[in-house]
Amino acid sequence: MTITAKRPTVRHRSTLGIVIPLSALMLWQLLASLGLLEDFLPAPVRVGQAFIDLVSDGRLADALLISLLRAASGLVLGVVIGSALGWFCGTSLLGSALLNPTLQALRALPVLALVPLFILWFGIGELSKILMIAIATMFPIYVNVMSAVSNMDRKYLELASTLKLSRWQVLRRIYLPAALPAWFVGFRYSSGFALVILVISEQVNADSGLGYLMTEARTYYRLDVIIVGILIYGILGVLADRGVAALERRALRWNDAAVKA
Numbered sequence: 001m002t003i004t005a006k007r008p009t010v011r012h013r014s015t016l017g018i019v020i021p022l023s024a025l026m027l028w029q030l031l032a033s034l035g036l037l038e039d040f041l042p043a044p045v046r047v048g049q050a051f052i053d054l055v056s057d058g059r060l061a062d063a064l065l066i067s068l069l070r071a072a073s074g075l076v077l078g079v080v081i082g083s084a085l086g087w088f089c090g091t092s093l094l095g096s097a098l099l100n101p102t103l104q105a106l107r108a109l110p111v112l113a114l115v116p117l118f119i120l121w122f123g124i125g126e127l128s129k130i131l132m133i134a135i136a137t138m139f140p141i142y143v144n145v146m147s148a149v150s151n152m153d154r155k156y157l158e159l160a161s162t163l164k165l166s167r168w169q170v171l172r173r174i175y176l177p178a179a180l181p182a183w184f185v186g187f188r189y190s191s192g193f194a195l196v197i198l199v200i201s202e203q204v205n206a207d208s209g210l211g212y213l214m215t216e217a218r219t220y221y222r223l224d225v226i227i228v229g230i231l232i233y234g235i236l237g238v239l240a241d242r243g244v245a246a247l248e249r250r251a252l253r254w255n256d257a258a259v260k261a
Contacts, residue, residue: 042224047231050224059213064232067198067210070126074133075194079187082138086145091175096150107139111197115204129201136197140189148182149175184248191240199233 025044032043042050054060085103088095111132122128152175202211210229217225 042227046224047227050222051228054213054225054228060228060232063208063210063213066208067202068236070129070202070209071133071194071198073126074130074197075137075190077130078134078137078194079141079190081134082141082186082190083145083183085138086142087149087175087179089142090146090149090179096146100146103139103142107143111136112200115200119204124206129198129206132201133194133197136193137190140193141183141186144182144186145179148179152178181252184244184252188241188244188248191244192237195233195237195240 028037028041029044031037032041037043051060085099089100089103090096114132114135118128118132122131198209199211202209203215206212206215210232214226214229217223217229
């Protein structure tokens, strides 16, 4: 008799997913109560009170809104540019030969190395932060789209030529389905990179936003406020990934090979 393991349902998986965070929280509170973390971490109760205070006086809402607008603006710009370049280089041999070597060289550059240059060029305003996020987020999209389009089975194009499909029909029925799964993979990576660069840019050259709130808290040694900021960044990352995954499942419902997150 063959025994097969029962797959956990979505509800069970969600329940299992909070076991480790909840256990870590309980251990954190226990160690803080024993006075073992006094110089390193404030107790969860203090962090919770700091969160309530920041919400009550409106500082957290203002900072969070500014940070989300920065991340979203840079992400949209990076995704649009990366998609266009990936499409062009994937469908055009000339485009690939002309642009791909330069783009791959730029991709190898750490974005952090550009921070001093961007500050000198664009100052410490919004433009420098948005451009840094855009540069970091365009390359995952570019690489995935270019790879998917350029490696597509050419038999589909031959079939389209035989059926005398228009350029719009070829784009909609052949190229778009071939590129969309890879595009979502790149989008998930890009959304994560957007938050990483947001954290860095706001703590280096900002006078507003969540990162600035944390920098200000560091000046006054407010560890509880810093922990609140870190936790919010983490929550934003999880929500962004889950949101993209949900959109991916809906958009690729037709694709049996789509990854289920």
